[in-house]
Amino acid sequence: MSIGLRRREFIAGLGGAAAAWPLAARAQRPEMPVIGLLQLGAPSSWDFTGFRQGLKDTGYVEGQNLAIPEVRWANNDPDRLPELAADLVRRQVRVIVALGSVLIARAAKGATDTVPVVFGIGSDPVQQGLVVSLNRPGGNVTGMTSLSAELVGKQLGMLHELLPQASHFGFLSDPKSAIQGSLVKDAQAAASAIGGTIEVLTASTSGEIGAVFDRLANEKRVQGVLVANDQFFLAARVQLAILAARYAIPAIYPFREQAEAGGLLSYGPDVVDRDRQVGRYVGRILKGEKPADLPVQQESKFELVINLLTAKAIGLTIPTSLQSLADKVIE
Numbered sequence: 399m400s401i402g403l404r405r406r407e408f409i410a411g412l413g414g415a416a417a418a419w420p421l422a423a424r425a426q427r428p429e430m431p432v433i434g435l436l437q438l439g440a441p442s443s444w445d446f447t448g449f450r451q452g453l454k455d456t457g458y459v460e461g462q463n464l465a466i467p468e469v470r471w472a473n474n475d476p477d478r479l480p481e482l483a484a485d486l487v488r489r490q491v492r493v494i495v496a497l498g499s500v501l502i503a504r505a506a507k508g509a510t511d512t513v514p515v516v517f518g519i520g521s522d523p524v525q526q527g528l529v530v531s532l533n534r535p536g537g538n539v540t541g542m543t544s545l546s547a548e549l550v551g552k553q554l555g556m557l558h559e560l561l562p563q564a565s566h567f568g569f570l571s572d573p574k575s576a577i578q579g580s581l582v583k584d585a586q587a588a589a590s591a592i593g594g595t596i597e598v599l600t601a602s603t604s605g606e607i608g609a610v611f612d613r614l615a616n617e618k619r620v621q622g623v624l625v626a627n628d629q630f631f632l633a634a635r636v637q638l639a640i641l642a643a644r645y646a647i648p649a650i651y652p653f654r655e656q657a658e659a660g661g662l663l664s665y666g667p668d669v670v671d672r673d674r675q676v677g678r679y680v681g682r683i684l685k686g687e688k689p690a691d692l693p694v695q696q697e698s699k700f701e702l703v704i705n706l707l708t709a710k711a712i713g714l715t716i717p718t719s720l721q722s723l724a725d726k727v728i729e
Contacts, residue, residue, distance in 0.1 A: 439471065448672070500528070541679065567595070623647055643712060668697075
């Protein structure tokens with residue numbers, strides 16, 4: 399064989415090998431992990447900025463080393479959650495994320511005992527049967543929580559500081575909520591601590607919210623209202639703000655979006671920070687850690703938002719002492 403022929407064969411073989419390298423690399427490249435997000439609300443009802451930042455903190459970025467999440471929305475119909483959770487399990491997601499409601503976390507836990515579930519909720523996960531303990535969750539579930547008793551107590555304390563002569567308060571809750579009973583007990587205990595009383599108000603539809611405020615306006619017994627930590631009331635924030643302003647009923651809410659929509663006050667967990675911590679836990683699980691070994695974390699950042707425009711509209715003056723504590727004042 400001539401030297402020229404051997405050279406041409408070598409070059410041809412090199413070219414074939416070079417062409418095969420990208421194919422081999424693609425074949426060996428691991429598939430990007432897919433996570434599933436289960437939501438009680440409707441699209442656009444939740445901002446995932448904090449969650450994405452938490453993933454980024456652990457080295458995961460959508461489209462680079464993490465697939466675009468599979469999101470399932472229940473459109474405020476809790477009965478759909480179990481099937482939506484089961485659908486995510488069938489999709490073989492690596493982690494299911496349950497933000498905002500214990501109903502979501504329960505549905506995810508009920509759908510699988512192998513796929514990791516990371517929650518962000520406003521109730522005690524031990525009482526709700528999600529984990530064995532906060533320090534050692536056990537099983538496939540862990541996450542973030544804000545214990546409602548402490549939150550309701552602080553909310554009522556702020557409302558009482560605003561209305562020092564008030565003694566009879568209303569607590570607006572959703573009877574369909576999985577934690578309605580415990581929230582009512584927390585509100586009653588908080589009212590007793592300041593020498594007041596609580597009247598339980600219930601609504602699970604827009605029409606029922608309207609009926610509650612009509613009755614409050616007619617009876618004029620309730621001097622201030624606490625709105626429960628519930629996704630339904632977050633979705634109904636504009637209606638609540640309009641009715642409370644129309645009837646000049648002071649109300650405090652758990653989500654900053656409710657004060658930004660026209661509510662008088664909001665005090666609750668910094669949801670962006672909570673979601674960031676959830677995102678970090680998801681990233682750690684993707685890297686191999688087990689939910690059973692990741693302690694349930696308690697909220698450490700809370701925020702107070704005061705809407706001075708609403709206060710002026712209903713004839714209230716917000717004490718300077720309360721304004722000085724605010725993370726945001728809307729003027």
